[in-house]
C-alpha cells in the first residue's frame with residue numbers, strides 16, 4: 001500500500017484526500033478558499049482545498065512556512081472566517097468556534113496568575129455548566145494527572161516550565177472532551193527530550209479518548225511517528241492539498257520500533273522529496 005502511494009501518487013491522492021463513506025467522516029473540507037485583503041489587493045492563500053478526515057484518525061499537516069497551514073487550522077477551529085467552500089464536522093457546517101473542537105497552540109496561553117487546576121477548570125466550567133463542582137474538579141484533575149501533573153494542581157502557571165505549561169494546555173484541550181483536537185505546532189518551542197515526552201503523552205491520551213486529531217508540524221519525524229496519514233500542502237498562494245501519505249505502522253508505536261521499521265526511510269524520503277520540490 002505504501003509503495004503504491006509512492007509509485008502512484010495521483011490515484012492514491014484522489015482516494016486519500018477524500019472519498020470516504022460519510023459514516024466514517026469526522027471533518028470535511030470542501031472547495032475551501034481563504035482570501036486575506038491586503039493593501040496590495042486580495043491575497044488568495046487557499047483555493048479549492050479538499051480534505052476529509054476520518055473519525056478517530058490522527059492526521060499531521062506539513063508544508064512550507066507561510067503556505068497556509070495555520071490559516072486552514074484556524075478556519076477549522078472557527079476562529080478565522082471562510083471565504084469560500086465549507087467545513088463540516090459530522091456533516092454539520094461550522095459557523096464559528098464550538099466545544100466540539102479543542103485547540104492547542106504553540107504557546108499554551110494560560111492565565112499566568114491562575115493555578116494549573118484553575119486554568120483547566122476555566123474550559124471545563126464553560127463546557128459543563130450543569131455538572132456539579134465536584135464533577136468538574138474531577139474532570140480537570142483526571143486530565144492533569146494524565147499529563148503527569150498530579151503534583152502541580154496548585155502551582156501557578158507562571159511558575160511552570162514551558163513543557164509543563166504545554167502539558168496544562170493538553171489537559172485543558174482534552175478536558176472539554178472535544179470531537180476534534182486541533183494542534184498548531186504544539187511542541188515547536190520545546191527541547192527535543194521534552195518534545196518526545198509530550199508526543200508520548202499526547203498519543204497515549206488520544207489513543208484512550210479515540211478522538212480525531214489534526215496537527216501541524218514542521219518536523220518530518222514527528223509527522224510520521226504520530227500520524228495515520230501525513231497531509232502535504234502545496235506552497236501558496238492558492239495552496240491546496242498536494243499529496244497524502246498513509247503511515248501503516250501498528251499502534252501503539254514506540255520510537256525505536258518506528259525507526260527500525262523497513263518503511264520508515266521510504267516515508268521520510270517521500271515527505272522530504274515533497275518539501276524539496
Ligand SMILES: Nc1ncnc2c1ncn2[C@@H]1O[C@H](COP(=O)(O)OP(=O)(O)OP(=O)(O)O)[C@@H](O)[C@H]1O
Nearest residue numbers: 036037038043045064065066067068069070071072
Ligand atoms: N490576517 C492576515 N492578513 C493578511 N495575510 C495573512 C494574514 N494571516 C496570514 N497571512 C498570510 O497568509 C499566508 C499563510 O499564513 P499562515 O500563517 O497560515 O501560514 P503557515 O503555513 O501556518 O506558516 P508557518 O509554517 O510559518 O507557521 C502567509 O503569507 C501570511 O503572511
